[in-house]
Amino acid sequence: MVLNYDFGLLAASEIPFDGPEGASVFDGQILRVPSPAAGGVDYTLDLTLISSDPIIFRLATYSIVESSVQSKLEQATALYKESIDPQTVQMRCVVCHVQGGLAGGTGLLFTRSSSTSITTNFGIFSQFLDSRDTRRTKLLDKARGIDHGGGVQLTEGSVGYTQFEKFLKLLLEYQAGV
Numbered sequence: 632m633v634l635n636y637d638f639g640l641l642a643a644s645e646i647p648f649d650g651p652e653g654a655s656v657f658d659g660q661i662l663r664v665p666s667p668a669a670g671g672v673d674y675t676l677d678l679t680l681i682s683s684d685p686i687i688f689r690l691a692t693y694s695i696v697e698s699s700v701q702s703k704l705e706q707a708t709a710l711y712k713e714s715i716d717p718q719t720v721q722m723r724c725v726v727c728h729v730q731g732g733l734a735g736g737t738g739l740l741f742t743r744s745s746s747t748s749i750t751t752n753f754g755i756f757s758q759f760l761d762s763r764d765t766r767r768t769k770l771l772d773k774a775r776g777i778d779h780g781g782g783v784q785l786t787e788g789s790v791g792y793t794q795f796e797k798f799l800k801l802l803l804e805y806q807a808g809v
């Protein structure tokens with residue numbers, strides 16, 4: 632692809648600056664503009680100053696910034712690893728939701744803590760959720776004791792419940808491509 636886009640400066644004004652995050656940076660030659668969304672994809676653009684009177688920038692390079700779909704999955708994965716698997720699945724659910732356990736006949740079977748259990752159990756949630764909001768509701772309802780053979784496992788409003796709710800929301804949004 633040939634990059635030959637020139638930009639003139641139509642107007643300039645000073646903008647309040649409260650941090651480098653997401654800000655455009657100009658080093659005297661190159662203007663770097665992060666994340667202007669175009670067609671649902673975020674880009675970082677590098678514009679080179681090729682003339683200062685009149686001011687003209689030329690598009691030098693651009694790169695695609697990770698899309699928000701990936702970041703939902705990343706957020707869900709991180710939350711799962713840090714909180715959901717160790718604090719909820721391993722401490723509570725797996726007691727019954729395991730092969731041969733009290734909930735061994737259900738469609739929700741986890742594996743006990745091992746070097747691969749986080750990945751395996753994350754996949755089990757993924758499969759069970761199956762892009763369906765009704766599945767998300769079912770998981771939350773069962774966990775807080777509504778029509779659940781295992782009774783109350785997470786009290787509504789507790790940190791554990793809130794984290795579980797957040798995790799399921801992220802995972803479902805990722806699956807639904809939100």
Ligand code: HEC
Nearest residue numbers: 723724727733734737738739770773774778779780781784
């Ligand atoms: C003390 C045992 C026990 C514990 C602990 C337990 N459960 Fe259960 N769970 C059951 C039993 C028994 C069933 C089957 C009867 C029913 O549907 O309630 C079940 C069913 C379910 C179902 C329905 C599965 C399906 O195939 O439709 C979900 C979802 C569920 N549990 C979620 C959880 C979650 C999430 C946890 C951990 C926070 C958990 N359970 C902890 C005993 C338990």
